[in-house]
Amino acid sequence: MLNSPLSASSNELVINILAMVLSEGKPLDRAYSQHFSGLKLVPAEQARITTVTGDILRRLNLYCFLADIKPEEMERLGSKLLNVWHLFHELELPKMQYSLPVDPDDLVARIEQAKTNPVLWDGCPEWLDTMGREQLGASWEKERAALNRPPKxxxxxxxxxxxxxxxxxxxxxxxxxxxxxxxxxxxxxxxxxxxxxxxxxxxxxxxxxQDAGSQRVAAALDAKPGMRVIDACAGAGGKTLHIAAQMQGKGRLLAMDVEQWKLDNLKERARRNGAHNIETRLIVGSKTIKRLKLTADRVLLDVPCSGLGVLKRNPDAKWRDTADRLPVLMELQKHILSSYSRMVKVGGIVVYATCSIFPCENRGQVDAFLAENPNFRLLEDETISPADTGFDGFYLAKLERIQE
CATH class of the missing domain: 3.30.70.1170 (Sun protein; domain 3)
Structure with missing residues (x-):
């Protein structure tokens, strides 16, 4: 954390970034990009701004409670929240052109009250705490606490x-x-x-x-030089590049996604990495997948998910997303696993992966798939726990096709 208060201009940037995320619903990374673009910030000061912004979003409900403001009031009352944040972390009050005062006695009383509510103290919204208890039972509390810590x-x-x-x-x-x-x-x-x-x-x-937990996902694929490998939900390609290194640049690695701009970014990263065996392909419909039936030695399905394992790195998600979004994602996961697994040949391996730690997105999906697809068997699966590892949270399951 910081050892000195933010400057007036940095405080203003934090407030503006938070307002964009909380009032306009912009993802945090886009809010950073928009506000940092064109500014000549030294790296150390930019890091201080992102440290404060990230910490506030990881425990937003706590800091709003301590400041007695609502998230949607950030643009108007954000200076009070920044003052509270500095006092909470035992820093001097920052100098700001317009600054709302904080009653020290009221702040002390609110801190003591917040300590009696572990859910609030951990910066967890009620909908997420309810879901976490339903999904993980007694282990949820340690995961909830881990997800409010700064990412390594x-x-x-x-x-x-x-x-x-x-x-x-x-x-x-x-x-x-x-x-x-x-x-x-x-x-x-x-x-x-x-x-x-x-x-x-x-x-x-x-x-x-790349997070160490994320690296374990691609490692589980165990891709070898000379293989034909498909990363079917490649995105910008962090795991694709890892697979290319496993293959020592030998063999064919097909990176696929439904968004061309992500594949374009991957091409740039591949050039810098010296990963010359990567081919990109846009998924334009079911025919793209059907043409690749039974052709791959390995298939990675890093499916869209709730992202509830990576909240310390993407803390804005828990204030933007709700439990209503999860069933939609689970239907998409089911479709991808059922359809895209057709690309792997007999004796080949599919790795199904998410950046969630909730069983409904993970082992629940795998068990449902195996019940409908006896031509596959489960080799092993793993949930990477933020509490136990200090990494982000992920799930992976290795599935072998045993017959057509």
Missing amino acids: RFLRVNGLKVSRDELVQKLATEFVSTQVVDSVDSALEVTSDSALFRTNSFKEGLFEQ
């Missing part, structure tokens, strides 16, 4: 260009401190406040910023 920074070493030990040493010469993640062969944890994307190591394609 992890890198995936690009094995096409460098070894993990070599990257550690090279980053050290660029004043980036890292440590090995024992449970994930390709991962490094960044332990310094460094501007990663300004390093020569990044420009040379030696690493990608």
Whole structure:
């Protein structure tokens, strides 16, 4: 966290970003992009702004309760919330041109009251807490607490260009401190406040910023050089690039998505990574999938999901999304698993994955699929717990096709 208050201009930026997210419904990453564009902020100050904004969104209901304001009042009353945030973290009050005062005695009383409500203290909306208890039972409380903590920074070493030990040493010469993640062969944890994307190591394609839990998903695919592999929900391609490194650039790797702009971004990243065996293909309808029936050795289905395992990294989602969205997502997951799994050949493996920790999106979907598809069997599955690992939360299931 910070060791000094934000400047007046940085406080104003935080308030404007929060107002855009909470009043206009913009995703946090787009709000950052819009407000930082054109500004000549030093990396350290930009990091301070994102630290404060992220922390406020992770525990928005708590800070709003302490400031006695509503989220939709952010544009008008945001200065009071920023003052409360600074006092809560035992920092001096920031200097702002227009600043609403905070009653210290009232704040102390509200903090003590909030401590008696663990759901509020953990920054969890009621709808999410209800769902979490239904899905995870007694283990939900530790996951709920883990999801309000700041995310760690992890890198995936690009094995096409460098070894993990070599990257550690090279980053050290660029004043980036890292440590090995024992449970994930390709991962490094960044332990310094460094501007990663300004390093020569990044420009040379030696690493990608990717959560260690996410790296375990692609690793489970166990893609080998010379295989035919399909990443059917590739997005911007973080896992696709990981698979390319597994394949040592040999074989055919088909990255597919329903949005062309994501595939265009992937092409740029692939060039920087030296991943030359990646081919992109836009999914324009069911025929795109049917033409690939029984052709792949490996298929990754990183399906659209609630994102409830990555809330510490995307905290705005829990204030924008509701329980009503989940059934729609689950129908889409069911469709993708049923349809896209047809692309894998006999003896091949499908990895079904989400960035959720709720069984209804995970093992529940897999069990329902297996009940209707006896030509597949479950090899193994895993839920990556934020509470137990310190990573983001993910689920993966390895399914083998045993007959046509």
